Amino acid sequence: MNSGIKTFFTPQAWVQGAWAKDVLLTVAANGSWHSVQPGATAQQQAGAVQLPGPVLPGLVNAHSHAFQRAMAGLTERRSAGAHASDDFWSWRDRMYSAANRITPEQLEAIAGQLYAELLAGGYTEVCDFHYLHNDVSGAAYADPAEMSLALVRAAQRTGIGLTLLPTLYMRSGFKAAGLREDQRRFSSTPGSVMRVVEQVRRQTQGDARIHVGVAVHSLRAAEPAALKELTAAAKQAGLPVHIHIAEQTQEVEDCIAHTGQRPIEWLLNNAEVDARWNLVHATHATAAELQGVQGKGAAIVICPATEANLGDGVFDLPAYAAAGGKWSIGSDSHVTRSWPEELRLLEYSQRLTLRQRNIAARVLGHESSAAGLFEAALAGGLPATGQMQAGLAPGQRADFVTLDLEFPALLGVPAGHLLDALVFSSPGAAFGEVFVAGQRIAAPSPEGAQAFARAMRELWAG
Known part of the structure; x- marks a missing residue:
């Protein structure tokens, strides 16, 4: 056998959309799958x-x-005052209070805890949409990648793959000339974003688990000329592009008032959207807009737990599936850190809206809702990262998890229903071992948890 190849065997593995038996898995020296062979003999x-x-x-x-x-x-907890309301915008003000306290050291500790939890939740790569660029006063750090590199260090320590997305954020709204005082940490330009990209690339050269892309916070947060400049640079460099869009009805109304078009409509008409683009949320999209996204080859990132937590609304999965659209899953604000929970909530939101069952199975063309959801989310990893990370197949990165069949949610479940039980039997089953690029991920260190606890005490004391 070739030098550097690792070989694994499992009695059951998810291969090309179905369970396969007696699977021999070989990993090349570069951390990608060399071969995936169901029906392997004892020899x-x-x-x-x-x-x-x-x-x-x-x-x-x-x-x-x-x-x-x-x-x-x-x-x-509800906002104080007789006429106070709780919605995305009131939550955002609370989020800003956290954003304006966190130091690089605290961010590294928080990200380290998060990334360990994401690995335990079955994720092997995370796309971090990162806009905390400046210090707590709003001044630039001596090293413009200071906060970005805190995330890189956390990823390297835990072993998770990271696609860092330094984010363009220039104004507080469509009619604003600049940022609010409480957004001062977010200030960036197309040039500053690309400088962070270049520096992270230099400092992580040779690390197959660390990649970069770019993000535009939203249409309201960036002038059209700046959006065009950054995305042109990203296209030249072959980077994925992410953007928040059509998450809230107020955002849609503001965009119509300012441009005469809905957010996704404007983007499709005015930007060079292609297969590298990832539209985050798209909660309030029309069927025509969803067809337009698919027509450009772009993908949507759905974040069911955060969209529910913030009261955003329900993504129109049937309409997007009818258009043949690509999508991935994200945990966004991290009120949950497990992909089975995200997929379960995505399906349940459809059931509550339509008052039917097994929506994903029907609209995604699978017998199993869990299989339809999982396969779609798996395929969506390619546009999200720009890397080969879409399952057990030669050439894809060798990322995988094992299932613990002794966990109560899976105990005694017939082999063909394991994925169904993993997604829909709650509390969710525990994953066993986690591998990224063919390397087994070690258990989190107690020091990491202690650093996280210390950072939380420092942030929220009093």
Whole structure:
């Protein structure tokens, strides 16, 4: 056998959209799959590492704001005052109070805890949509990539794959000339974003788990000329592009008032949207807009737990599936850190809206809702990262997790229904081992948890 190849064996693995038996998995020296062979004989299995349970590909978490992990559970009390309302915009003000406190050291500790939790939740890559560029006073750090590199260090320490997305953020709204005082940390330009990209690339050269892309916070946060400049630079460099869009009805109304078009409509008509683009949320999109996204080859990132937590609304999965659209999953504000929970909530939101069952199975063309959801989210990892991360197949990065069949949610479940039980039997099953680029991920260190606890005490003391 070729030097540097690792060989694993599992009695059951998810291959090309279905469970396969007796699968021999070989990993090339560069951390990608060399071969995936179902039906391996006993002789072929000899010498392979025996994996402790059924194998699933790792999923890409396509939308993360790592610092918001520090807020999980701390925004669930009603606003004070007889006429106070609780919605996305009031939550955003609370989020800003956290954003304007966090130091690079605290961010690294918070991201380290988050990334360890995402690995435990079955994710093997995270796309961090990162806009905390400046210090707490709003002044630029001596190293413009200071906060970005805190995320890189956290990813390298935990072993998760990271696609860092430094984010363009220039104004507070469509009619604003600049940022609000409480947005001063977010200030950036197309040039500053690309400088962060270049520096992170230099400092992580040779690390196959660290990649970069770019993000535009939203249409309201960037002038059209700046959006065009940044996305042209990203296209030249072959980078994925992410953008928040059509998350809130007020955002849609403001865009219509300012431009005469809906947000996705404007983007499709005025930007060079293509297969590298990832539209985050798209909660309030028309069927025509969803068809337009698919027509451009772009993808949508759905974040069911955060969209529910913030009261955003329900994504129109049937309309997008009818258009043949690509999508991925993200945990965004990290009120949950497990992909089975995200997929379960996506399906349940459809059931509550339509008052039917097994919506994903029907609209995605699968017998199983869990299989339809998982396969779609798996395929969506390619546009989200710009990397080969879409399952157990030669050439894809060798990311995978094993299932613990002793966990109560899976105990005694027939082999063909394991994915269904993983997604729809709650509380969710525990994953066993996690591998990224063919490397087994070690258990989190106690020091990481202690650093996270210390950062939380410092942030929220008093």
